[in-house]
Amino acid sequence: QEDKTADTQQKKIDIEYTNKGFQFKTVDNKHLLHIESRLQFRFATPGDQNPLNYDDIYATDNTVFKINRARLKIGGHAFQPYLKYYFEYELAQGNLLDFRMMFNKWKAFNIKVGQWKTYYNRERVISSGKQQMVERSIITRPFTLDxxxxxxxxxxxxxxxxxxxxxxxxxxxxxxxxxxxxxxNHLMYVGRLQWNFLGREVSMSGSDLDYCLKPEALIALAAATNTSPYTRFSQDGGGQLDGFEPGVTGQYEVNQFMIETAFKYKGFSWQSELHSKEIIDHVNLKTTQLNGSYFQAGYFFSNLIPVVPKSLEVAGRFASYNPNADITKNLEQEYALAFNWFFKGGHRNKLSAEFTYFALQSDTIEGDSGLRFRIQWDISL
Amino acid sequence: QEDKTADTQQKKIDIEYTNKGFQFKTVDNKHLLHIESRLQFRFATPGDQNPLNYDDIYATDNTVFKINRARLKIGGHAFQPYLKYYFEYELAQGNLLDFRMMFNKWKAFNIKVGQWKTYYNRERVISSGKQQMVERSIITRPFTLDxxxxxxxxxxxxxxxxxxxxxxxxxxxxxxxxxxxxxxNHLMYVGRLQWNFLGREVSMSGSDLDYCLKPEALIALAAATNTSPYTRFSQDGGGQLDGFEPGVTGQYEVNQFMIETAFKYKGFSWQSELHSKEIIDHVNLKTTQLNGSYFQAGYFFSNLIPVVPKSLEVAGRFASYNPNADITKNLEQEYALAFNWFFKGGHRNKLSAEFTYFALQSDTIEGDSGLRFRIQWDISL
Amino acid sequence: QEDKTADTQQKKIDIEYTNKGFQFKTVDNKHLLHIESRLQFRFATPGDQNPLNYDDIYATDNTVFKINRARLKIGGHAFQPYLKYYFEYELAQGNLLDFRMMFNKWKAFNIKVGQWKTYYNRERVISSGKQQMVERSIITRPFTLDxxxxxxxxxxxxxxxxxxxxxxxxxxxxxxxxxxxxxxNHLMYVGRLQWNFLGREVSMSGSDLDYCLKPEALIALAAATNTSPYTRFSQDGGGQLDGFEPGVTGQYEVNQFMIETAFKYKGFSWQSELHSKEIIDHVNLKTTQLNGSYFQAGYFFSNLIPVVPKSLEVAGRFASYNPNADITKNLEQEYALAFNWFFKGGHRNKLSAEFTYFALQSDTIEGDSGLRFRIQWDISL
Incomplete structure (x- = not known):
């Protein structure tokens, strides 16, 4: 049952604990494996979901305490340091999230194949373990390519x-x-151009934990087009936004674009995105335009006020979503304030408390609002 | 895609094979990971299931040879020795069983969050790999909180x-x-008090493999209350006992309590539980009372009779279950005799043979009985 | 929650990277664990599936680029070097494929229990990662016991x-x-006799990567009988061949046999199988006879022509399948030509390109044909 080339290439291994968990590496660095898991515990009241529409604010919410994420991450490289791989598994739901190979020999030209989070916008690409707020904003649901x-x-x-x-x-x-x-035969095409106009890339994580001594900044543009039975994507795969019927092959043509900014400097971090999305329904011959945006900033006030603990970051976000640009009185807004306490290990062991205020208005109803409190512990093992 | 704190905390690792499988530990013992798998092979004739009622004895049973359990266990600690974690996965069915974090800094006050086997009664809490008999008794199904x-x-x-x-x-x-x-908003509340009246805790495993030179004993009381759509719980989640219809939100209020004893001394082990459970059906306005108990003992007779092999334990169990206390002639009984052969590794590599006699009676039928034989090999890898 | 035998048997570990991935072994070789994953990326046009019947050639095929296999493999031995275990998991579909224990103390008598690929015919037993062509032939679907x-x-x-x-x-x-x-109570019984008439076994992998200096050859006979609701098996479990209705308990009695040859010598490899299968439908009182065969050969032409690169193998296959022996004009044929490029690591890092020509004829239609091109990268990590 085995071929005979078996024992030809045995190599000694170095082992270390790194910020990616336990790591196994051949002495010649041709093969490397790291394994890490991550748990995210969340308490939310009066409920965890973002309200999708007016009715949701009054929906029978239950206070929840739950394991919101339980991830197993295995990555490394094989045969050459530039031939990388990465798997990520959601344990609680039994979903294989990432499985991909990367050819990273040259900095100017990398190839990736497999399944992963489409590199479109910053908020979605940042790992849920390295976010600045407890969760992504209300505009992730309608605009993410997932x-x-x-x-x-x-x-x-x-x-x-x-x-x-x-x-x-x-x-x-x-x-x-x-x-x-x-x-x-209509594939999804995505392009993104990011201008690091200060000559330094902004790292893909919320919060300026590194206390950048030189400012880092970016402006990015991204666009995508896709024809499929779906109007939105999530961890469960394709689905429909509010008001769209289950689709058939090729029913929904979606064109969308985005403008993003990000900045980090001496404990301060900023990021924003402006989204626009057009859904052309080829069955009902109807076109809908969606717009959304968020602006987010955080700061370690210990840099300004010595009495503030060094482990504490304060962050805020404003997000706005218009599900149908033809109806002006149709707006959902989110105002959030978060306090992050970073234990030893930075994003790998973090406690976050967050207050959110939702304001909704539609063409039929004058407007309504709601409050939410969440507390979350995120730990990588 | 990665933040820059990456390579700051690389630490060398010690590796050992322990009784929890392969173990990786940083030299400073701040991070530890152990990984183990376990397989349980079972042959049963005329069938494996416990009879649930009169008809089941004559059900078309099939002799089975099967992999009854295939588990992957990953545990350890992160950042501090007292910040522990544990995952357990049932491979064959793809169920995530345990995922939990424990804060075990002080012996007198520990905190656990996540999902695990509710610490209510001894029979259920003991791992299926460390049981004295081939499987838990007939009273586990109606009384476990799982x-x-x-x-x-x-x-x-x-x-x-x-x-x-x-x-x-x-x-x-x-x-x-x-x-x-x-x-x-009706949660489950469970309390348990265990009196180690000889000043030593009885370890959570069947069989006195350690040959305790000083006697260990406990008496424990436990109680639980819950309101949910379910009357029983198992690895598949919530379900219904015989005679209960599928429930709606808040239909079944369940109050239950238990008395437990356990004792180990010089190769002899004893354990018993007395259970009582009240199910209040708030839809049909009906209350049902269930009672059950078991008594179990085992001994390494080599301690008494030198000719008996040291690896052999003999154990017996009597269990009794009354599904409705209002009906006196309504009783299920189990008499079981087991022979355990412990290979090197104790519970980690064990062969068990078990004979069971079932006796059932109900208000309509005079009574019936059945026999079962099972043989099982349980190995941890 | 733990028994006290815990820390009695801690043992130091040796770690190496081998052709089965990362390997952990106690110094006394009593315990060993190896962990490996494998990814298979495939591009196929005009589609990936083998045509099952006349209509399939014209089916609306989509050019596909996909991760065809994503496997996690964990194996090793426990307590003794001859007490082996092996797990294999299909990550993308969440299927546990293999879970088995092997008692391999004596070469002349081994025992295996669990779930695995039935040892019946060579084409199916060879791992999909060690195949000579991109995929198994058209006769695997009707004849494999899986x-x-x-x-x-x-x-x-x-x-x-x-x-x-x-x-x-x-x-x-x-x-x-x-x-x-x-x-x-009708189990499946399978027997196989393999005559290694040159006194050397042919390794269970396609391609003579080892450049055997002495010829290796085998002739094997195998037979199987089974009564079940199914007429065929695949990774999804039991299913039905074209033209058979969903079965009930004991409906289909299947008797089948096979003749196999294999040969390897100085870079040349050969294998063939002749299959016959009888399906007795005990409900509709009908018997169907199926026949099939394939012949496959490969060669590293660098051994003959020095200008050819050493990493290149050329291989070809002819396969023929008759779904009903009573109808002579009822034949499916496959002609395939493959080019394998073995990177460092042999079968563990391999690129394959394959051209296939299908010819189909049935009793009602004169005959039709189709072409397919596939390219595949298979890498073990």
Whole structure:
């Protein structure tokens, strides 16, 4: 049952505990494996979900205490340091989230194949374990491309210069997580251009934990087009936004674009996104325009006021979502304030408390609002 | 995609094979991971299931040879030796059983959050790999609280004294394994007081493999209350006992209590439980009372008769269950005799043969009985 | 919650990277664990599936690029080097494929229990990662016994002599992957006799990567009988061949046999199988006879023509399948040509390109044909 090449390439291993968990590496660094798990405990009252519409504010919410995420992460490289792989598994729900190989030999041109979070916008790409707030904003649900299968080309060019650019181009099935085949021959195409105009990339994590001594900044543009039976994507795969019927093959053509900014400097961090999305329903011959945005900032006030503990960050976010641009009185807003306490290990062991105020208005109702409190412990093992 | 704190805390690792499988530990013991799997092979004739009622004895049973359990266990601690975690996965059925974090800094006050086997009664809490008989008794199905999500406070006080007490208090969703949210705002509350009146705790495993030179004993009381759509719990989550219809939110209020004893000394082990459970059906306005008990003992006769092999334990169990206390002629009884052969590794590599005699009577039928033979190999890898 | 035998047997570990991935071994070699994952990326046009019948050639095929396999493999031994275990998990679909224990103390008599690929025919037993072509032939679907649960006895006798024989006898549930209990008391029985007439076994992998200096050859006979609701098996468990209705308990009695040859010598490899299968439908009182065969050969032409790269193998296959022997004009044929490029690591990092020509004819239609191109990268991590 085994071939004979078996024992030809045995190599000694170095083991270390790193910020990616336990790591096993051959002495020649040709093979490497790291394994880590992460748990996220969350308490939320009066409920955890973002309100989707007017009725949701008064929905029978239950105070919840739950394990919101339980992840197993295995990554490393094989045969060469630049031939990387990564798996991520959601244990509680039994979902395989990421499985991908990366060819990262050259900084200016990388290839990725498999399934992963589409590199489109910052808020979604940042790991849920490295977020600044307890959860992503209300505009993630309508605008995220979430995880897809396919191929991506990316790279960074003119590094350190005024023209420092990071680009990502993806060709994906556009059928959502777990869908290895497309419904038709219309694939999803995604492009993103990120201008690191200070010559330094902003790291893909919330909060300026590193206390950057030199400012880091970016402006990014991204666009995507896809034709599929879906109007939105989530961890469960493809689905429908409020008001859209279950789709058939090729029913929904979605075109969307985004403008993003991010900045980090001496304990201060900023990020924002402006989204626009057009859904063309080829069955009902109807076009809907959605708009949304958020603005978020955080600061370690210990840098300003010595009496504030060094482990404490305060962060705030404002988000706004218009589900149908034709109806002006149709707006959902989120105002959130968060307090993060970073234990030893930074984002790997963190306690967050968050207050959120929701304001909703629609064309039929004058407007309503609600409050939510959440507390969360996120730990990587 | 990665933050920059990455390579700051690399630490060398010690590796050992322990009785929890392969173990990886940083030299400073701040981080530890152990990984183990376990397989349980079972042959049963004329069938494996316990008879639930009169008809079941004559049900078309099939002789079975099967992998009854296939488990993956990952545990350890992170950042501090007292910040522990544990995952257990049932591979064959794809069920995540345990995922929990424990804060065990002080012996008198521990905190546990996540999902695990509710600390209520001894028979259920003992791992299926450390049981004395092939499987738990017929009273586990009606009385177990099984796995739930929530929080537990526990500790041991006055250790070594006459007032040596181990306590456990749990607040749980009460909706069964895999249910992170409660159906309503009625949670499950569980309390347990265990009096170690000889000043030594009885270890949580069947059989006195350690040949305790000093006697260990306990008397424990436990009680639980829960309101949910369910009348029983198992690995599949919430379900119904015989004769109860599928429930709606808040239909079944369940109050139950238990008295437990356990004792180990020089190769002899004893344990018993007395259970009582009241189910109040708030829809049909009906109350049902259930009673059950078991008594179990085992001994390594090599301690008495030198010719008997040291690896052999003989154990016996009597269990009795009354599904409705209002009907006196309504009784199920189990008489079991087991022979355990412990290979090197104790409970980690064990062969068990078991003979069971079932006797059933109901108000309509005079009574019936049946026999079962099972043989099982349980191995931890 | 833990027994006290805990810390008695801690042992130091050696770690190496081997051709089975990362390997952990106690210094005394009593315990060993290896962990490996494997990804298979596939592009296929105009589609990936083999045509099952005339209509399939014209079916609306979609060009696919997909992760065809994502496997996690954990194996090793426990307590003794001859007490082996092996798990294999299909990550993308969440299927537990293999879970088994092997008692391999004596070469002439081994025992295996659990679930695995029934040792019946070479094409199916060879791992999908060690195949010579991109995928198994068109006759795998109708003739494979696939994975089953049960017990197997096997061994090799008269090793090195003219009477060198490898035998396998299996008693299985015959209900397919994931089915731990049989539908009735008719089990599946499988026997296989393999004559290694040159005194050397042919390794269970495609391609003569080892450049055998002495010829290796085998002739094998195998037979199987099973009564179940199914006419075929696959990774999804039991199912039906074209033209058979969903079955009831004991409906289909299947008797089948096979003749296999294999040969490897100095970079050349050959294998063939002849299959015959009789399906007796005990409900509709109908018997169907199926026949099939394939012939496959490969060669590293660098051994003949120095200008050809050493990493390149060329291989070809012809397969023929008759779904009903009573209808002569009812034939499916496959002609395939493959080019394998072996990176460092042999089968563990391999690129394959394959051209296939299908020819189909039935009693009602004169005949039709189709072409397919596939390219595949298979990498073990």
């Amino acid at each position: 995880r897809q299968q396919g191929i991506e080309f990316s790279g960074r060019i003119f590094e350190g210069s005024l023209a420092d650019i990071t680009y990502h181009m993806s060709i994906l099935t556009g059928s959502g997580r777990g869908a290895s085949e497309n419904d038709d | 796995r739930q999500q929530g929080i537990e406070f526990s500790g041991r006080i006055f250790e070594g004294s006459l007032a040596d007490i181990t306590y456990h208090m749990s607040i749980l969703t009460g909706s069964g394994r895999g249910a992170s949210e409660n159906d309503d | 994975r089953q649960q049960g017990i197997e006895f096997s061994g090799r006798i008269f090793e090195g002599s003219l009477a060198d024989i490898t035998y396998h006898m299996s008693i299985l549930t015959g209900s397919g992957r994931g089915a731990s209990e049989n539908d009735d």
